[in-house]
Structures are given as structure tokens and as C-alpha cells.
Amino acid sequence: MNFYPEFEVVRNDSRCIRCRVCERQCANEVHWFDADGKVMLSDESKCVNCQRCVTLCPTRALKIVKSDCRLRENANYSDQTIKEIYRQAETGGVLLSSMGNPNPLPVYWDKILINASQVTNPPIDPLREPMETRVFLGKKPDHITRNPDGSLDTTLSPQLSLSMPVMFSAMSYGSISYNAHASLARAATELGICYNTGEGGLHEDFYKYGKNTIVQVASGRFGVHKDYLEAGAAIEIKMGQGAKPGIGGHLPGTKAVGDVAKTRMIPEGSDAISPAPHHDIYSIEDLRQLVYSLKEATEYRLPVIVKVAAVHNIAAIASGIARSGADIIAIDGFRGGTGAAPTRIRDNVGIPIELALAAVDQRLRDEGIRNNVSIICGGSVRSAADVVKAIALGADACYIATAACLAMGCHLCRSCHTGKCNWGIATQRPDLVKRLNPDIGSQRLVNLMTAWRHEIKELMGGMGINSIESLRGNRLMLRGVGLTEKELQILGISHAGE
Amino acid sequence: MELNVSTLGFSEVNEQMRQTADQEITLNGCIGQRFLAAGTSGKYVKINGIAGNALGAYLNGTVIETSGNAQDAVGDTMNAGEIIVHGNIGDAAGYAMRGGKIFVQGNAGYRAGIHMKAYKEKVPVMVIGGRTGSFLAEYQAGGIIIVLGLTESGKPIVSNFPCTGMHGGKLYLRSDCEGIHFPHQVHKRKATAEDLAEIRSFVEEFCEHFGGSADEILNAEFTVVMPDSGNPYKQMYVAN
Numbered sequence: 001m002n003f004y005p006e007f008e009v010v011r012n013d014s015r016c017i018r019c020r021v022c023e024r025q026c027a028n029e030v031h032w033f034d035a036d037g038k039v040m041l042s043d044e045s046k047c048v049n050c051q052r053c054v055t056l057c058p059t060r061a062l063k064i065v066k067s068d069c070r071l072r073e074n075a076n077y078s079d080q081t082i083k084e085i086y087r088q089a090e091t092g093g094v095l096l097s098s099m100g101n102p103n104p105l106p107v108y109w110d111k112i113l114i115n116a117s118q119v120t121n122p123p124i125d126p127l128r129e130p131m132e133t134r135v136f137l138g139k140k141p142d143h144i145t146r147n148p149d150g151s152l153d154t155t156l157s158p159q160l161s162l163s164m165p166v167m168f169s170a171m172s173y174g175s176i177s178y179n180a181h182a183s184l185a186r187a188a189t190e191l192g193i194c195y196n197t198g199e200g201g202l203h204e205d206f207y208k209y210g211k212n213t214i215v216q217v218a219s220g221r222f223g224v225h226k227d228y229l230e231a232g233a234a235i236e237i238k239m240g241q242g243a244k245p246g247i248g249g250h251l252p253g254t255k256a257v258g259d260v261a262k263t264r265m266i267p268e269g270s271d272a273i274s275p276a277p278h279h280d281i282y283s284i285e286d287l288r289q290l291v292y293s294l295k296e297a298t299e300y301r302l303p304v305i306v307k308v309a310a311v312h313n314i315a316a317i318a319s320g321i322a323r324s325g326a327d328i329i330a331i332d333g334f335r336g337g338t339g340a341a342p343t344r345i346r347d348n349v350g351i352p353i354e355l356a357l358a359a360v361d362q363r364l365r366d367e368g369i370r371n372n373v374s375i376i377c378g379g380s381v382r383s384a385a386d387v388v389k390a391i392a393l394g395a396d397a398c399y400i401a402t403a404a405c406l407a408m409g410c411h412l413c414r415s416c417h418t419g420k421c422n423w424g425i426a427t428q429r430p431d432l433v434k435r436l437n438p439d440i441g442s443q444r445l446v447n448l449m450t451a452w453r454h455e456i457k458e459l460m461g462g463m464g465i466n467s468i469e470s471l472r473g474n475r476l477m478l479r480g481v482g483l484t485e486k487e488l489q490i491l492g493i494s495h496a497g498e
Numbered sequence: 499m500e501l502n503v504s505t506l507g508f509s510e511v512n513e514q515m516r517q518t519a520d521q522e523i524t525l526n527g528c529i530g531q532r533f534l535a536a537g538t539s540g541k542y543v544k545i546n547g548i549a550g551n552a553l554g555a556y557l558n559g560t561v562i563e564t565s566g567n568a569q570d571a572v573g574d575t576m577n578a579g580e581i582i583v584h585g586n587i588g589d590a591a592g593y594a595m596r597g598g599k600i601f602v603q604g605n606a607g608y609r610a611g612i613h614m615k616a617y618k619e620k621v622p623v624m625v626i627g628g629r630t631g632s633f634l635a636e637y638q639a640g641g642i643i644i645v646l647g648l649t650e651s652g653k654p655i656v657s658n659f660p661c662t663g664m665h666g667g668k669l670y671l672r673s674d675c676e677g678i679h680f681p682h683q684v685h686k687r688k689a690t691a692e693d694l695a696e697i698r699s700f701v702e703e704f705c706e707h708f709g710g711s712a713d714e715i716l717n718a719e720f721t722v723v724m725p726d727s728g729n730p731y732k733q734m735y736v737a738n
Contacts, residue, residue, distance in 0.1 A: 093736030221594030225577040265617040297537030
């Protein structure tokens with residue numbers, strides 16, 4: 001069924017100089033030049049509103065607007081809902097979407113406010129006083145042990161050292177481009193943090209960034225071998241992802257080309273399928289087995305992270321993981337991004353990270369096992385303020401991916417699954433990949449993180465806190481606004497005014 | 499190096515194997531220690547007794563030979579080397595195996611060869627002398643799995659649901675596979691002389707390890723199963 005396009009291309013003909021940049025830049029082939037009439041024409045039905053043409057038009061002759069040609073208004077059956085039904089009626093297909101859940105579900109970060117010192121407890125100025133943002137992720141000892149000669153036993157479980165409590169979250173080589181991975185790897189190295197390979201293996205060019213790399217092992221085990229495991233600073237077992245809890249990954253064959261296929265070790269053009277479960281993990285005991293097989297293979301030198309999606313029973317699951325031998329738990333909330341996920345799963349499965357994080361931190365404290373593991377919080381951490389709130393709710397560090405993509409040029413058009421990313425990020429087409437210059441991409445990521453680090457210091461200083469460690473789990477620094485008793489109870493915070 | 503491991507835990511055994519410069523290692527009295535020789539390369543490890551779960555996980559070139567059975571996840575994600583089991587093995591053998599060879603004299607449990615993969619000349623091979631449990635070659639993405647059905651069990655060569663989600667690689671079953679149900683996205687046919695020529699060297703290796711004649715083994719009806727297309731799920735989705 002044909003329906004009127006979602007977006008309209010508005011071209012100001014008096015400004016258009018027929019340079020045809022828009023035509024060359026649009027991988028969706030929206031624009032073309034009509035030589036007879038000497039005008040630029042467009043097929044809006046192909047437009048995904050990625051803003052590439054708008055941004056590059058030298059005379060600002062273009063804008064993309066939401067079409068006002070809508071179906072009859074209906075608060076129950078929205079335009080989107082109806083068109084999804086049309087699409088499925090036409091194809092019989094499962095709806096596939098990209099990036100995080102766009103629906104207006106509660107964002108608890110925005111209902112939490114941060115404290116500051118006034119009069120009785122002086123704030124600290126980060127411009128003149130040292131502020132510690134370094135964190136170490138891994139098991140921490142519960143008590144002091146001494147050697148037979150009385151000296152302190154200083155052996156520690158392996159730790160991941162980060163200059164600030166933010167890392168770039170898993171995005172596989174395949175779902176994103178070589179240049180995007182290069183940008184992330186270089187920025188992480190310069191910043192003294194880590195990026196994450198995702199489940200597609202590690203391109204041989206990037207082994208040199210290993211000290212700032214987390215290598216992921218997912219159910220498809222793509223690109224997993226001894227050298228890969230040893231290349232990184234930590235190993236992450238991916239059990240689940242916030243955008244699609246309970247299902248596996250699926251890289252379409254169109255993206256499994258060239259070095260992507262080689263790195264994953266699958267034939268070119270073949271779909272890369274990660275099964276929903278790890279087929280050797282049906283229990284915490286089985287998880288423990290994978291954790292220890294990885295530790296044995298790498299001689300106990302690297303911390304092992306277990307990444308799970310935030311789901312209803314997350315506190316109990318995290319308790320199990322904390323007893324599995326894992327060093328770090330990464331929890332991914334339901335607004336986390338993805339390169340492709342079934343729409344219904346992305347938009348309806350999982351729980352908000354804020355509630356999951358608070359519940360997990362509390363549960364591990366109650367059970368006396370909080371020091372067994374560090375906690376990483378991911379799934380739509382959008383700003384330094386979100387980071388500070390996450391730390392105060394109990395996280396040791398945060399994962400960001402959507403924000404990192406935005407820094408590299410993403411315009412959040414949510415079309416990654418098409419493989420035609422005009423910004424050179426979520427694509428494998430060489431002509432598109434080269435649009436992302438890793439020199440610029442990495443610099444922009446460094447800029448973003450540097451800015452956040454300053455903001456984190458200012459927010460901490462305002463609270464009179466000079467070390468991130470003193471902020472972790474410090475929920476007295478948070479207050480809720482417009483939250484119910486139950487929400488406040490789960491978050492473990494008081495209402496503003498209390 | 500010869501080591502009695504009957505009172506040692508897996509981490510001690512692996513640590514001692516890492517420490518020795520000896521290439522040949524014999525472990526006696528093995529009683530189900532896990533992760534033996536995980537990630538190792540360049541050694542020959544003879545295991546007397548029963549090897550525990552994840553024997554030779556991430557194996558990177560070492561050759562492992564066991565005198566008895568091995569448990570679950572033999573050769574999990576192995577990259578290179580060989581595992582030879584003089585007995586039966588448990589579930590999920592060769593999970594995501596990407597290189598090297600596994601030879602099993604007896605039977606395999608559930609999900610053997612799940613998500614095996616291959617790239618160009620790097621092709622993993624698993625040869626099972628007996629029969630396998632359900633879900634053989636599930637999600638298989640590459641490599642060669644050969645099941646010979648040499649054990650006289652009276653049961654079919656593979657139990658239920660073989661090849662679910664298979665999207666690459668090649669499965670050989672020494673059977674006409676009458677009555678065995680395969681999913682719609684795979685193609686089953688009688689093996690040709692060329693097909694059998696492709697696996698002759700692996701069957702010969704099998705016979706070197708466990709005895710028997712490759713000619714006799716190959717002089718039987720084999721069924722070959724391969725996926726119809728590399729993109730079995732493409733039609734399932736519509737861009738939203």
C-alpha cells in the first residue's frame with residue numbers, strides 16, 4: 001500500500017545553485033537532477049531524515065520537515081501504529097528498527113536532581129583543587145590479609161583502570177564501520193578509558209589499541225580466539241542487550257562483506273546469526289563455567305565482565321552473576337541502542353536502567369556481596385549529569401554508545417539496519433565509510449569526554465565531593481521530583497523537599 | 499611431564515602445564531577436571547581418565563588425546579589443534595569451533611557442532627564415530643561435521659531436530675536418513691563420489707586413531723546436508 005511519505009523535502013529554489021551535493025550525498029537516492037527542466041527533484045518516500053543533505057547544502061536551500069499529511073487523528077491508533085500494520089499486511093515480516101526505544105516512556109534521570117553544598121559544607125572548586133575521577137573496576141577485597149611474615153598481602157584480582165567512569169559501549173565491527181571503530185579505539189586510548197569490540201571480533205589493525213579495548217564474547221562467538229581474548233584489557237560475556245533482551249543478534253549478509261566477514265570468520269554475504277541464548281549456559285553454574293574457561297585461557301590476568309539486559313528479575317540475576325566468578329556486571333537498560341532489533345522487542349521488553357541499577361546495587365549490598373563485582377550502567381546515558389546520577393545510584397562506571405555515535409556525526413535517524421548510513425557510521429559501503437574521518441571522529445569523542453569529565457568534576461565539587469569513589473552509591477546526593485512512593489523506594493532516594 | 503592429577507583442581511593442573519617447558523604431557527588419574535589445556539598451543543597432552551567440561555576450550559594448536567570419555571563442551575570455540583577422544587562425549591561439543599579437528603570414537607550428546615564456522619581455507623572438522631543426540635549442527639555456519647554411526651545402538655544416527663538454523667557448512671551422515679526430519683531451510687541429498695572424496699582423508703585419520711578401514715567405512719550410503727541459502731531469515735523482516 002502506498003502512503004504519503006513521512007518526511008517532505010523542502011527546497012528553496014531561489015537558493016538552490018544546482019551543485020548536486022544533495023544528490024551525491026544521499027545513499028537513499030532521494031535527490032536527482034532533471035537536466036531538461038534544470039531543476040533538482042526528490043522522491044521523499046526514500047528519505048529517512050538523516051539530515052545529511054541539509055547539513056551539506058552550501059546555500060541552506062534544503063530542509064526536511066515532518067509531513068502534515070496524516071491519517072485521521074486517533075489517540076489510540078496513531079499514524080505509526082496504522083502504518084506498521086500496513087507494512088506487515090503487505091510483507092508478512094517482523095518489523096525491524098534501529099537505535100534506542102523512541103517512545104515517550106519515563107526517563108527517570110530527568111526526575112532525579114543532584115544536591116549541592118551551601119554554607120555548612122563548602123563546595124570544592126575543581127579549577128583549583130585536585131578532583132579524582134579515576135576508577136578501578138573489578139573485585140575488591142573484603143578484608144585485609146597478611147603474608148606469613150606479617151606484611152600486607154597486596155595481590156588483587158585483575159582491575160580495569162579508567163581515567164573517568166565512562167566507556168564506549170559494545171558496537172560490533174559489522175554493525176558499525178571500520179572508521180567508526182578506529183575513531184572509538186583511538187579516542188579511548190587518548191582518554192585512558194576503554195571501547196568495546198562488540199560481538200564481531202577485532203580487526204587486526206586495532207590490536208594495537210588492546211590496552212583500551214574490551215573484547216566481547218557473545219553467543220555467536222564471532223572472531224573469538226586466544227589472541228583476541230588476550231588482546232584486550234577485559235573480556236565481556238554478552239548475555240543480553242537492553243534494546244533486545246532475550247533475543248540474539250543478526251547482522252544481515254549485506255553488511256557481512258570484506259574484512260567484516262574475515263574478522264567474524266563467516267563467508268562473505270552470509271548472515272551472521274548470534275543465537276538468543278549461549279547454548280552452553282542455562283544456569284548460573286553454566287555461566288560460571290564460561291567465566292572460568294575464559295580466565296583459564298587468559299591465565300587469570302583479565303577481569304571478566306558479564307553484560308545483561310535490565311529485565312524484571314535483574315536483582316536476583318545480578319546476585320547470581322556476582323557469585324559466578326565474574327569481576328564486573330554490565331547492566332543495559334531498555335532504552336539502549338541497537339544496529340537492528342525487532343521493533344516490538346525494542347519498544348516493549350526490559351525495564352528502565354535507573355530502576356534496575358538501584359535495585360541491583362541494593363540487592364548486592366543487602367547480600368554482602370557488593371565488593372565481589374563492579375557495576376557498569378548503560379542504556380541511554382546521555383550526559384555528565386546522567387553519569388553522576390548513575391554513580392550516586394550505585395554504578396562504578398557507565399557505558400555510552402548512542403552519545404558516542406552522535407559525537408561521530410550520527411543524526412539519530414534510526415535507519416542503521418538498512419546499512420546505508422550517510423554519516424559513515426552504521427554502514428560497510430566503502431564510499432559511505434570514508435565520510436567518517438577517524439582523525440575528526442576520534443577528536444570529537446575526546447572533546448565530548450573531556451567536556452563530560454569537567455562537568456562531572458563540577459557537579460562533584462558542588463556537592464563537596466572530591467573523589468568519584470565517595471559519590472558511588474551515595475544516594476543522599478539525589479532527590480526525586482514527581483515520583484511515586486514506590487519509585488522512590490526502588491531508587492532508594494528521598495523526594496525533593498525531604 | 500607426567501602428572502598425577504587425581505587430587506588436583508583444574509587451575510592447579512593448568513598452571514603446572516603452563517609452567518613446564520615439556521611439549522609432551524601426560525595427565526594420569528583425571529577425574530573430570532574442567533578447562534584442561536584451555537587456550538594452549540604447541541603441546542601434546544595425553545589424558546588418562548575422564549576429562550571434564552570444556553576440554554580444550556579456545557584450543558590454539560595443542561593436540562589432546564583422552565583415554566576415556568570427555569564431558570560437555572569439548573573444544574569450545576577452538577581455533578586450531580586436535581582433540582581425540584577414545585570414548586563418548588557430552589553436549590555442545592565444538593561450540594563455535596573455527597579451526598582444528600575433533601575425533602570421537604563413540605557417541606556425542608546434544609547440540610554437537612553448534613555454530614561451527616569457517617572462513618576460506620580455515621575449515622574445522624568434527625568426526626563422530628557413533629551417533630549424536632538431538633540438535634546436531636544447530637546454527638552451523640561453516641565447517642564439516644561427519645557422523646559415522648559405527649556403534650550398533652539400533653537408534654537412528656541422529657536424534658531429533660538436526661540442523662535447526664543451519665546457514666553454512668556441510669554435514670555428512672553415514673545413513674540414508676530415512677525418517678529423520680530436517681528443517682525446510684536445509685537441503686538433504688545422497689552423497690556423491692566427490693562428496694566422499696572430500697572427507698576421505700578425515701575418515702582415514704579417524705581410522706588411524708581408532709582402527710578400522712576407511713574403505714569399508716566409506717563403502718556405505720552417506721547423506722549430505724547443506725543450507726539452501728546463506729540468508730535463511732532475510733524474508734522474515736520488514737524495515738520499519
